[in-house]
Amino acid sequence: MLSRSGIAGLVCLAISIWLLFLTRGLPPPIMVPIGPAFYPRVVLSFMALCSALLVVMDLVAFRRRRAVASTEQSATARKPAAARPNYSLVIATFVEFFVYILLLPGLGFRIATTVFVFALQITLEQPRSWKRWLLTVLVAIGTTVVCYIAFERYLLILLPRGDWTGM
Amino acid sequence: MSHYDLLITHIGTVLHHQYLLPLIFGTIAGVVGGALPGVTITMTVIMVLPFTFGLDPLQGLAAMIGVYVGGSAGGSITASLIGIPGTPSAIATTFDGYPMTRKGEPGRAVWVGVFSAFLGGTIGGWFLIELTGPLASLALKFGPWEFFSLYVFALSMVAGLVGKSVTRGLLSGAIGLVITVVGPDPIMGTQRLTMGLHFLEGGFPFLPVLIGLFAFAQLMPDIEKVRRGEADSVRAPVKMILKISKLAVLWEILSRPVLLIWSTLVGLLIGVLPAIGGSAANIMAYDQAKKFSRRPEKFGTGIPEGIIASESSNNANVAGSLIMIMAFGIPGDAVTAVMLGALTIHGIQPGPLFISQHPKIAYGIFASYLIALPLMVAVIWLGGRAWMRVITMPKSILVPIVLVLCVIGAYALGNTMNDVYVLFLFCVIGYAMVKGRIPLAPLILGVVLGDQIEANLIRAVSNNPDPWLFITRPISGGLIAASVLSIILALWQHRREAKRLAGTEDEEEDTDF
Numbered sequence: 001m002l003s004r005s006g007i008a009g010l011v012c013l014a015i016s017i018w019l020l021f022l023t024r025g026l027p028p029p030i031m032v033p034i035g036p037a038f039y040p041r042v043v044l045s046f047m048a049l050c051s052a053l054l055v056v057m058d059l060v061a062f063r064r065r066r067a068v069a070s071t072e073q074s075a076t077a078r079k080p081a082a083a084r085p086n087y088s089l090v091i092a093t094f095v096e097f098f099v100y101i102l103l104l105p106g107l108g109f110r111i112a113t114t115v116f117v118f119a120l121q122i123t124l125e126q127p128r129s130w131k132r133w134l135l136t137v138l139v140a141i142g143t144t145v146v147c148y149i150a151f152e153r154y155l156l157i158l159l160p161r162g163d164w165t166g167m
Numbered sequence: 168m169s170h171y172d173l174l175i176t177h178i179g180t181v182l183h184h185q186y187l188l189p190l191i192f193g194t195i196a197g198v199v200g201g202a203l204p205g206v207t208i209t210m211t212v213i214m215v216l217p218f219t220f221g222l223d224p225l226q227g228l229a230a231m232i233g234v235y236v237g238g239s240a241g242g243s244i245t246a247s248l249i250g251i252p253g254t255p256s257a258i259a260t261t262f263d264g265y266p267m268t269r270k271g272e273p274g275r276a277v278w279v280g281v282f283s284a285f286l287g288g289t290i291g292g293w294f295l296i297e298l299t300g301p302l303a304s305l306a307l308k309f310g311p312w313e314f315f316s317l318y319v320f321a322l323s324m325v326a327g328l329v330g331k332s333v334t335r336g337l338l339s340g341a342i343g344l345v346i347t348v349v350g351p352d353p354i355m356g357t358q359r360l361t362m363g364l365h366f367l368e369g370g371f372p373f374l375p376v377l378i379g380l381f382a383f384a385q386l387m388p389d390i391e392k393v394r395r396g397e398a399d400s401v402r403a404p405v406k407m408i409l410k411i412s413k414l415a416v417l418w419e420i421l422s423r424p425v426l427l428i429w430s431t432l433v434g435l436l437i438g439v440l441p442a443i444g445g446s447a448a449n450i451m452a453y454d455q456a457k458k459f460s461r462r463p464e465k466f467g468t469g470i471p472e473g474i475i476a477s478e479s480s481n482n483a484n485v486a487g488s489l490i491m492i493m494a495f496g497i498p499g500d501a502v503t504a505v506m507l508g509a510l511t512i513h514g515i516q517p518g519p520l521f522i523s524q525h526p527k528i529a530y531g532i533f534a535s536y537l538i539a540l541p542l543m544v545a546v547i548w549l550g551g552r553a554w555m556r557v558i559t560m561p562k563s564i565l566v567p568i569v570l571v572l573c574v575i576g577a578y579a580l581g582n583t584m585n586d587v588y589v590l591f592l593f594c595v596i597g598y599a600m601v602k603g604r605i606p607l608a609p610l611i612l613g614v615v616l617g618d619q620i621e622a623n624l625i626r627a628v629s630n631n632p633d634p635w636l637f638i639t640r641p642i643s644g645g646l647i648a649a650s651v652l653s654i655i656l657a658l659w660q661h662r663r664e665a666k667r668l669a670g671t672e673d674e675e676e677d678t679d680f
Contacts, residue, residue, distance in 0.1 A: 005335065008603025012338060019345065022360050032625055033632045036352035039621045040359055043348060047341035053334050085391035093390055094383075094595070097570055101591050104574070105584055117567040124393060125563035139564050143571060155221030157579045 006058030013051035020044045092123050108162025113144045174296060177530035181538055186229045189222060190535055193230035194542045195550070197237025199557050202245050202253045206565070208238035209501040210385050213378050214569060216505060217576040224513040225531040231506050232489075232532065236288060236539035237546060238502075239482045243280035244547070244554065247474070248273055256481050259453035263466065263473030270469050274411035279471045280478045281547050282413070282420055287431045287479025288540045291486030294435055296533050299522065302494035306519035311626035312637050316646035318616045318623070321497050322609065323650040324440065327657025329608040331664075336657075339605045343613015344620070346371050353622050366585040374508040375577040375586045376614055379593025381501065382573045384601045386566055393562065409551055419471055426456055426472055427479050434480030438487020438499050452480030482540075489536065492517050493529060497616065504611050512580065 002010065020041065029035030100116040107115075118140035127133045151157040161167065168176070180186065193215060200211025212234045219227030242257030247264030260280055267276040309317065322344075326336035349360045350370025361367040420427060430452040437448035456476035457466045466473050488499025496518035498504035510517055515525055522529040547554070577590040600607060627636070638644045 004603050005332075005605075008599070008605055009338070011603075012342065016345070019360055022362070026359060027355075027357060030355065032354055032629045034625060034628055036355060036357040036359055039352075039624065040345075040348040043341055043344040043617075047338065047345055050334055050338035050341055054338060057334060086393055087391065089390050089393055090387050090598075093387070093566070094598075097594070098591060100570075101574065101584075101587055104587070113571055117571060120567040120570070121563050124390065124566060125561060135564075139568075143568050147571060147575060150218065151221075151575060151579070155218060157217070157221050157575075158582055159575065160578060160584065 001059075001062055002055070003058055003062070006055050006062075009051045009054030009058060013048055013055065016044045016048040016051060020048065089124065093120065096120050096123060104160050106162055106164045108165050108167040109159035110144055110148060110167050111162060111165055112160075113147065114140050117143045170296075170300070173526065173530050174533055177527070177534040178537065180527075181225075181229060181531060181534040186226055186531070186535070187538075189219075189226045189230035190233045190539060191542060191546075192218075193233025194237040194539055194546050195233075196230075197234035197239075198241035198244075198543065198546050198550075199554055200234065201238035201241025201257075202554055203557070203560065203565070204245055204249075204251045204253055206569075207254050207385060208235060208242075208256070209381055209505070210569065211238055212502050212505050213381060213576065214572045216374070216378070216509060217572060217579050219509060220512070220579045224510065224515060225528050225535075227509055227513075228506065228528065228532055229535040231502070231509065232535040233539050233542065235485050235502050236482065236536065237543050239288075239485055240281055240284040240478070240543050240547065241554075243284065243474075243478050243481075244277055244551075247276035247280055248555070256449055256484070257477070259449040259477035260474055260481075262453065262477075263469050263471070266467065266469030267471075267474070268469075272411075272469075274409040275416060275471075276469075276474065277409055277547075277551075278411055278413060278416040279419065279474045281544060282417055283427070283475045283478035284482040285540050285544050286420060286427060287434060288482035288485065288543075289537075290428065290431045290479075291435050291438075291483030292533070292537050292540065294483075295486040295490055295536065299490050299493045299529075299533075302490065303519045303522050306495050309519070309642065310640070311623040311630065312640050312643040313646065315620060315623040315627055316637060316643040316650070317495065318497070318620045320646045320650045320653070322612055322616060322620075324653045325612050326609040327653050329606045331604070331661065333654060333657045333661055335605045336609050337654075339600070339607065340609035340613045342605075343610040343615075344617045346376060346610075346614050347617025347621070353618070354625060366588070371589055371614075372580060372586055373511065373614060374505070374580055375590040376593050377501075377505060377508060377611065378573050378576050379590040380597035380600075380607055380611065382570065382590075382597070383594040384597035384607055386569065387598050388601065389562055390566065420475055423472065423475060426459075426475055429459070430456060430476040430480040431483040434483030435487040435490075437480070438484035438489075439491050440487075440499070448480045448484040449477040452476045486536065489532065493521055493532065494519065496521070496619070498612070501608070501611055504615055507615060 023037045023040050023044070026037035026040075027035060029038070096116065096119055100112055104112045118136060121136045121139060127136050148159065151159055181190065196211055196215050197208065200206050200214070201208055212231055215230055215234050219230055222230070238254060239256060242252055242254035243260045243264065245251050245253040246257040246260035247268055250261050250265035250268075252258045252261050264276045264280060267273075267279075322340045323337075326340045327333050329336055347370070349367055351357065351368070352359055358368060433452040433455055434448040437451060453466075453473060453476045456472055457463045460466065460472060462470075484499075488503045491497050491499040492503045492507060496507070496516065498507050507517055515521075515528065573590060574587055577586045578584065580586050597607065600610070628634070636643070638647055
């Protein structure tokens with residue numbers, strides 16, 4: 001029934017109400033006329049109002065769409081379906097990125113980054129020739145080496161060390 | 168020392184290799200990033216950001232200004248040669264640039280764009296140098312009431328103008344404000360909304376939030392389109408001949424001075440408006456050029472006027488954004504928001520006192536901007552063929568590298584994994600917002616201005632608890648009235664647009680930054 005906008009509004013409404021509930025425990029004003037709870041309550045109330053408005057507008061739009069669809073159902077031909085987004089690839093990218101971040105403190109930057117860059121390249125485009133496999137490996141190692149040298153040696157920025165590997 | 172003496176001194180400073188190298192590196196990165204379809208200037212500046220942490224503030228800013236100027240022109244290369252705009256700010260360039268290429272004049276299409284960007288940027292640079300100081304002096308007269316109202320006005324305008332729904336824009340701005348509320352309050356340091364999590368006790372760090380929001384929000388819509396077994400569709404037009412008389416092209420642009428100056432002014436004005444950005448500037452300038460032209464029917468067929476309007480406004484937009492951040496501390500777009508974050512890492516707060524407190528950096532920004540323009544022309548001139556090969560880099564290689572640089576950018580801020588976890592959290596939020604069709608620009612501005620809005624609100628009511636002062640003080644009242652008007656105007660425009668599009672298919676996601 002609700003479109004993506006409506007669902008987003010509903011989620012935002014729930015979050016704003018929950019956060020408004022959390023502001024109950026904040027202390028009253030002491031040195032200035034408005035205390036630490038005043039501003040958060042104002043912005044959270046505004047967020048809740050906008051979210052609720054979004055949900056209502058989405059419901060109204062849904063009714064209108066349904067009414068239009070029922071009257072025009074027979075008259076209009078079905079439009080060809082647009083290409084579906086490749087959500088499995090999006091989820092795979094999210095999961096690999098999440099695992100990379102989780103393993104970074106354990107494996108250290110050098111190992112974790114090489115594995116991550118290699119794995120994500122394969123996920124996004126499967127190499128079909130040995131040349132492409134070689135390129136995939138070289139990009140994974142090259143990215144890690146260039147980042148390591150640029151940041152640790154020249155810019156003196158320490159990258160994560162691995163608790164398990166010591167690297 | 169006079170204004171121009173200071174400028175010339177700082178041009179000399181920036182020409183020193185210590186600053187010139189980061190500027191050259193940034194310009195090259197900008198041209199390549201701008202030319203790569205799917206990689207915006209914001210994404211490029213985020214990739215360059217971690218490299219600037221180890222540098223002094225002006226070196227880092229020089230690199231970012233190089234990216235900004237190079238990226239604005241780089242987008243026109245692919246727009247003209249393959250009909251795909253490298254960045255949203257080069258969309259209008261495709262309208263005439265690509266037809267000109269198809270007519271067998273790729274060199275003319277590219278160089279009309281590059282020189283228009285150079286000339287538009289130079290005129291914009293003059294405004295940047297002349298207007299920033301007076302506007303900062305004006306801002307110095309502001310009290311907390313006026314600053315509060317100015318920030319509310321900026322936020323309301325962005326919420327109204329960006330995206331396709333005012334409600335979603337306002338909701339996005341509100342989410343940005345809520346993000347800044349987490350952590351200690353500005354007076355007593357009382358912890359707010361931290362939910363007992365220790366890593367939130369300092370609040371959400373600005374740059375990991377920004378990087379996270381943009382990283383997945385910009386990359387994922389491209390990944391969604393990838394089909395298994397399909398190679399990237401972008402192929403470099405390696406056999407195109409880009410050789411052309413540069414003087415003839417320059418004359419072609421300079422013989423249309425009214426068009427050049429008018430488009431530059433449009434770009435400058437759009438740049439001054441908070442968070443609107445070059446994507447709107449080039450379309451508006453193109454539209455204006457077409458309306459005022461004696462031969463509007465020729466637009467879209469490959470005439471130079473279309474490219475001049477789009478590209479000159481595009482680079483003048485950069486100058487407008489820089490004016491706004493230096494005079495008021497309000498970012499003109501996402502790139503200047505990243506620059507603001509980079510400055511705050513070094514303890515520098517852009518705003519009305521910026522020029523007087525940090526003249527070396529302020530004049531260094533002017534100088535870097537002016538030097539970046541000829542550098543951009545040189546980089547495109549010398550490396551044209553090489554950049555065309557770089558833009559064929561497949562997404563499967565580009566995406567992992569971008570994500571690794573995002574992680575380094577977040578981690579290097581405080582050498583802590585907490586910032587990387589924040590980055591991931593906002594990657595998810597950014598992508599969810601794109602899918603929920605909620606625009607990101609108001610959220611970014613909310614995050615940038617949230618603390619300032621609260622601080623000025625507290626300062627105002629501490630000085631005088633009368634809330635009517637926000638309306639009865641003339642400038643503050645005027646700005647509040649302008650905020651209300653901008654929302655009403657946006658509602659009217661959206662309503663008119665909705666009526667026009669009634670019955671058409673579902674709207675697209677808002678991934679334009």
